[in-house]
Amino acid sequence: MELPATDSGGWTFRAETVTKTYDNGATLANDALTIEVAPGEVYGLLGPNGAGKTTFVKQVIGLLKPTSGSIRLGPYDLVADPDVARQLCSYLPQAQMPIDGFKSREAIDIAGQIRGGPAAAVRSRRDELIDALQIGEWRDTLGARLSGGVRRLVGFVMVSVWPGKVVILDEPTNDVDPLRRRLMWEQIRRLGEEGTAVFLVTHNVLEAEKSVDRLAIISEGRLIAEGTPSSLKASDRGKLRLQLMLAPGRPTPELPGLVRDHRRVGNNLVMMIDEADAGAGIAWSQQVVGSGAAEEYALGAATLEDVYIRLTGHTSEQPDGS
Ligand SMILES: Nc1ncnc2c1ncn2[C@@H]1O[C@H](COP(=O)(O)OP(=O)(O)OP(=O)(O)O)[C@@H](O)[C@H]1O
Ligand SMILES: [Mg+2]
Numbered sequence: 001m002e003l004p005a006t007d008s009g010g011w012t013f014r015a016e017t018v019t020k021t022y023d024n025g026a027t028l029a030n031d032a033l034t035i036e037v038a039p040g041e042v043y044g045l046l047g048p049n050g051a052g053k054t055t056f057v058k059q060v061i062g063l064l065k066p067t068s069g070s071i072r073l074g075p076y077d078l079v080a081d082p083d084v085a086r087q088l089c090s091y092l093p094q095a096q097m098p099i100d101g102f103k104s105r106e107a108i109d110i111a112g113q114i115r116g117g118p119a120a121a122v123r124s125r126r127d128e129l130i131d132a133l134q135i136g137e138w139r140d141t142l143g144a145r146l147s148g149g150v151r152r153l154v155g156f157v158m159v160s161v162w163p164g165k166v167v168i169l170d171e172p173t174n175d176v177d178p179l180r181r182r183l184m185w186e187q188i189r190r191l192g193e194e195g196t197a198v199f200l201v202t203h204n205v206l207e208a209e210k211s212v213d214r215l216a217i218i219s220e221g222r223l224i225a226e227g228t229p230s231s232l233k234a235s236d237r238g239k240l241r242l243q244l245m246l247a248p249g250r251p252t253p254e255l256p257g258l259v260r261d262h263r264r265v266g267n268n269l270v271m272m273i274d275e276a277d278a279g280a281g282i283a284w285s286q287q288v289v290g291s292g293a294a295e296e297y298a299l300g301a302a303t304l305e306d307v308y309i310r311l312t313g314h315t316s317e318q319p320d321g322s
Contacts, residue, residue, distance in 0.1 A: 013166050015034060015035045019032050041197055041214065045201045091159065092158075096151050099151070122162055125161050126157065149180065166196070208229075233307055240275055241302050242273050243298045244285060245296050250294070252269060272302065
């Protein structure tokens with residue numbers, strides 16, 4: 001099919017009041033989601049397990065049909081025309097790419113050519129991305145023999161070697177080591193800089209905070225917050241996070257009144273306090289460390305993770321925490 005050339009401004013992606021139910025309406029997976037992503041924007045979709053993130057992206061690329069609502073990219077109605085959706089959107093699924101029988105290099109070249117990239121240009125960009133992500137030693141390895149993390153990196157190269165107007169990444173950094181995760185984020189940013197709209201699903205709030213232009217937090221299918229990382233943190237201005245690394249196996253110490261909110265994951269106790277209580281918070285922490293109940297403490301600005309946890313309701317102690 002012939003697609004009209006994009007004007008230099010590119011196309012805006014717009015999903016409007018997208019609702020999706022499963023099981024004849026018994027499960028409401030997406031509840032009237034409205035999301036707009038501009039060309040060149042890296043947009044994060046964050047939310048706990050089962051929030052409806054994968055359901056949403058599957059509708060964008062035409063794998064599922066919304067129960068109601070519309071999804072448009074520039075002049076196209078992606079719901080009415082799922083073939084166009086697949087043609088215009090590159091998709092890295094949460095499940096691994098089925099590339100068992102191909103060498104990494106071949107899988108990438110095929111993906112680029114299917115998207116319409118000229119062979120030589122695809123090869124040269126493939127080599128550039130393989131270098132940038134430091135996966136050169138696996139370029140001739142069969143998919144079936146790749147480790148989980150490298151397989152995901154190869155999948156990422158497959159979708160970004162000749163990207164569509166929108167690149168959709170569902171948990172792209174899963175299984176990837178910290179160094180290569182950082183390299184992957186650089187390439188995700190670069191896709192945006194080159195004018196692609198990037199739609200990114202992730203659980204990794206701390207990494208997303210550094211890499212996305214805007215994000216939405218969804219919970220139980222509903223959009224509960226949206227904005228830039230710093231605008232979302234605005235409501236936590238004046239708050240600090242006080243963190244105590246408890247000695248292994250120690251119970252949570254009795255908390256002073258200045259602690260507004262707390263959560264514990266393993267031996268890590270995170271508390272939110274007011275800026276005005278910083279001195280008292282440090283004095284108390286030093287006392288806890290001095291008693292041997294904790295090994296160290298740290299005081300810093302509230303992070304996007306603190307906002308996320310407050311909004312999605314994960315404020316109490318984790319089951320593994322005591
Ligand atoms: N094919 C399906 N049939 C019925 N229910 C489904 C189906 N796929 C997903 N669901 C349900 O829809 C809801 C949203 O699931 P979805 O996979 O979109 O969540 P998610 O945000 O991607 O979660 P995760 O972070 O675990 O990947 C969940 O309640 C899930 O059980
Ligand atoms: Mg998912």
